[in-house]
Amino acid sequence: MEKHGYDVTYLGIGCDGKINLEELEAAITDKTGLISVMFVNNEIGTRQPIEEIGKIAKKHGVLFHTDGVQALGNFRIDVKEMNIDMLSVSSHKIYGPKGVGALYIRKGLRISNYIHGGAQEMKRRAGTENLAGIVGFGKAAEVSMHNFDWHVKHCSELRNYLVEEILNKIPNTYLNAPLEDRLPGNANITFEFIEGEAMLLYLDSHGISVSTGSACSSASLVPSHVLTALGVPVEKIHGTLRLTVGDFTTKEDIDYTVKALIEVVDKLRKISSVSEQKGW
Numbered sequence: 001m002e003k004h005g006y007d008v009t010y011l012g013i014g015c016d017g018k019i020n021l022e023e024l025e026a027a028i029t030d031k032t033g034l035i036s037v038m039f040v041n042n043e044i045g046t047r048q049p050i051e052e053i054g055k056i057a058k059k060h061g062v063l064f065h066t067d068g069v070q071a072l073g074n075f076r077i078d079v080k081e082m083n084i085d086m087l088s089v090s091s092h093k094i095y096g097p098k099g100v101g102a103l104y105i106r107k108g109l110r111i112s113n114y115i116h117g118g119a120q121e122m123k124r125r126a127g128t129e130n131l132a133g134i135v136g137f138g139k140a141a142e143v144s145m146h147n148f149d150w151h152v153k154h155c156s157e158l159r160n161y162l163v164e165e166i167l168n169k170i171p172n173t174y175l176n177a178p179l180e181d182r183l184p185g186n187a188n189i190t191f192e193f194i195e196g197e198a199m200l201l202y203l204d205s206h207g208i209s210v211s212t213g214s215a216c217s218s219a220s221l222v223p224s225h226v227l228t229a230l231g232v233p234v235e236k237i238h239g240t241l242r243l244t245v246g247d248f249t250t251k252e253d254i255d256y257t258v259k260a261l262i263e264v265v266d267k268l269r270k271i272s273s274v275s276e277q278k279g280w
């Protein structure tokens with residue numbers, strides 16, 4: 001939008017990972033047309049106060065869009081109750097097929113077409129629909145709703161166990177952002193005096209997939225903007241891993257992962273240039 005000449009105000013987050021509602025409200029001017037806030041962050045798993053943001057948007061007559069990709073299947077979403085005008089979601093994050101997503105647009109709200117040419121989707125999105133993808137997404141949504149309570153319990157219990165095990169068994173580790181209001185399967189942990197990339201490669205060779213930063217920027221070594229906004233210093237960001245559990249993760253998987261982590265952390269700290277002794 002900035003490229004199209006709009007002014008954009010970026011809001012920071014507190015140490016709880018959430019935006020400040022007073023700051024949000026104070027940033028609204030008579031020119032403000034849109035508020036867009038992620039429902040749930042994909043790196044640290046923080047759920048934003050969507051209900052309150054929706055109320056503020058409504059009070060000021062500003063449209064409210066939220067990226068609900070991580071929220072889908074993990075938190076109750078009620079677009080009406082939450083005053084959400086637009087909600088974007090993606091299929092593969094709920095075990096549906098890749099390459100298909102959806103944008104909810106409140107009835108009565110008119111948006112301009114963004115893929116021009118054909119008359120599909122009421123001329124808003126030209127191009128032949130990916131029917132198999134759409135049907136697959138629909139089925140995945142149905143399964144996700146059916147499994148909702150089980151999924152949330154399963155993932156949060158395993159995640160809590162994973163966090164507890166790491167923090168108890170590996171010294172100089174800590175969890176970024178609180179466990180409250182957090183994506184059930186998400187843990188984001190800093191291992192001090194270590195390079196995350198080295199940990200990632202070692203774990204990968206043991207069949208464990210983790211990420212440093214978000215998957216979308218996995219090819220870059222630029223420190224995560226999310227952790228930067230959270231106030232994590234840069235050398236600690238480089239020692240940070242995002243570990244996530246899902247429906248198919250078992251307690252044995254967690255034990256296996258913690259064991260591998262203990263090994264790799266020990267190995268790397270012995271040879272680390274980012275050591276405590278060297279003043280980091």
Ligand SMILES: *Cc1c(COP(=O)(O)O)cnc(C)c1O
Nearest residue numbers: 040041042067069070090091101
């Ligand atoms: C994965 C993700 C996206 C991107 O969705 P894709 O369908 O993978 O392109 C956007 N926002 C959030 C919060 C995500 O987690």
